[in-house]
Each structure stands twice: as structure tokens, then as C-alpha cells.
Amino acid sequence: MHLQKPLRLSAALLISVTLVQVGTVSVSQAASVRVIDGDTLDIDGKTIRLHGIDAPEAGQTCRRPNGKTWPCGKQAIEALETLVSDDNVTCDDRGADGYGRTIGVCTIGSEDINAKLVSMGLAWAFRKYSMDYAEIEDTAHRDALGVWQAETITPWDFRAEKWAFAEQETPHGCPIKGNISEGGQIYHAPWSPWYTKTKISVEKGERWFCSEAEAVAAGWRAPRWGR
Incomplete structure (x- = not known):
């Protein structure tokens, strides 16, 4: 069974991007950036899967305390689009997954985009693969932010x-x-x-x-x- 995140494309955003390969020389270039889903970017044809997090699927809904639902998958996509829309983005290269996607941490200045999504409650810490964002998730959970407003199925x-x-x-x-x-x-x-x-x-x-x-x-x- 293959349950990794699918490759999906959203609105195209044209910004300046730097791809940094860990342990190698960095390469800067102007690139077309697409938000694929809440935790994946397409940078000039190269797919970057955000390291250590898992956002709700595009069609997934989450619950509010009153029992009603909200489009958490759609909001995660919109949040990522907002985060990368205006500034230079830097992504490191932590190797490829089984789908040929590059695993990376992406930042805007000193801000970790991966961490930001988790802190907003719009992504889970993907503890199966990394504990890097576990403490940030614990804080979002405690504060009942985003997906933590009520019991919600994980992606x-x-x-x-x-x-x-x-x-x-x-x-x-x-x-x-x-x-x-x-x-x-x-x-x-x-x-x-x-x-x-x-x-x-x-x-x-x-x-x-x-x-x-x-x-x-x-x-x-x-x-x-x-x-």
C-alpha cells in the first residue's frame, strides 16, 4: 500500500527561489513556484515535499468544537500560498523519497515554513519520519489551533x-x-x-x-x- 502524499498542483506563484543542497554548493535561480498541496511545492518543475510535516488532504475537512466541519485541507493550501507569495524562499535538499520528490525544509528569511504551518495548526508533525516539529505541534494542540480545535482524523x-x-x-x-x-x-x-x-x-x-x-x-x- 502506498499512502504518501499525492502530487497535486494549485495556483502558480512566480517568486525568486533558492534551492540549497545540504553539504553541497547552493544554487540560486528565478523559478516558477506552484503550491501542490498543504505540504508540497513545485519549484520550476522540481517537487519539494516539506520535511517533517503532513498537512490535511485537499478535500479533507476537520471538526470544530460545535461539531461542524471546516475545509482544513483547502485552508492549509491557502496558508502555504500566502507564505510563499511575496518573498524569497530557500529550500534545502535532504534527499529524495520513493516518488522522486525532494525532501526539504523551506524558509523565508529566518522563518521556517514547515514549522509555521504546524504552529498554525494547519499541519501535523510527521512523527513517523521526524520529531523536528513535535514540540511545536504540542503547543498548537494545547492552544487548540487549527486541526486541534476538536478531534480530527490525521491525514x-x-x-x-x-x-x-x-x-x-x-x-x-x-x-x-x-x-x-x-x-x-x-x-x-x-x-x-x-x-x-x-x-x-x-x-x-x-x-x-x-x-x-x-x-x-x-x-x-x-x-x-x-x-
Whole structure:
């Protein structure tokens, strides 16, 4: 089962970015930056997965103390767009994950963007992989900020639940939908807001994938989240 964060694109933002490879010479360049989701950036075609955090999925909602819900996934995306919209962004390079994405900490001046999202309650500390933001999360939790207003499912459990349900309903237990549209070859994971609306026509060349990595390797991309 592959439950890593999907590659998804949101509004394009044009800013100056510095990519810094840890232990190597840094490289500065003007780049096109897209916010993919609440914890992922696309910098001039290079995908940066923010180290040590996990934001709610784009279509995920969270609870308020009164029992009502709010679009926490959408707000995490909007918060990241705001954070990177006006200033120079610096991202280090901590290696690649299994999807070819660069893991990194991104900063604006001295401000750690990863930490900022956790402190706002718009991302969890991804303790499975790093404890770097655990104390910041504890403070946000104590202050009932963002996702900590009320009991809310974590993004990794949200993805796992969506995946488990979808794999029972799809051919050969491979629930990722490879759809062909005007935008090209696009895949939809079970947690995509458009997942249930997407139909697969094998006759048109559309297909099913067993993992996001398989879809990416075959040349398909995740949907663009746009405004």
C-alpha cells in the first residue's frame, strides 16, 4: 500500500527561489513556484515535499468544537500560498523519497515554513519520519489551533481509510484511476475530491494503477488544484 502524499498542483506563484543542497554548493535561480498541496511545492518543475510535516488532504475537512466541519485541507493550501507569495524562499535538499520528490525544509528569511504551518495548526508533525516539529505541534494542540480545535482524523489515517475502501471496489485491488482529459494523462488517488466522479474507459486508453509511484513512472500526473 502506498499512502504518501499525492502530487497535486494549485495556483502558480512566480517568486525568486533558492534551492540549497545540504553539504553541497547552493544554487540560486528565478523559478516558477506552484503550491501542490498543504505540504508540497513545485519549484520550476522540481517537487519539494516539506520535511517533517503532513498537512490535511485537499478535500479533507476537520471538526470544530460545535461539531461542524471546516475545509482544513483547502485552508492549509491557502496558508502555504500566502507564505510563499511575496518573498524569497530557500529550500534545502535532504534527499529524495520513493516518488522522486525532494525532501526539504523551506524558509523565508529566518522563518521556517514547515514549522509555521504546524504552529498554525494547519499541519501535523510527521512523527513517523521526524520529531523536528513535535514540540511545536504540542503547543498548537494545547492552544487548540487549527486541526486541534476538536478531534480530527490525521491525514495518514484519512488516506488509509480512503484507500482501504476503494481497493475493495476496484479491479485487482488497484484503486488509482488513470484518466485522460484535455489536461492530459491525470491520475486520481482515492482521497482526491474528484475521485468518485472520475470514470475509467479502458477502450480510450485509460487505466488503473496500484500505486502513485506506478502512475508517475508511467507518465501520468496528479490533478492540478486551481483557483
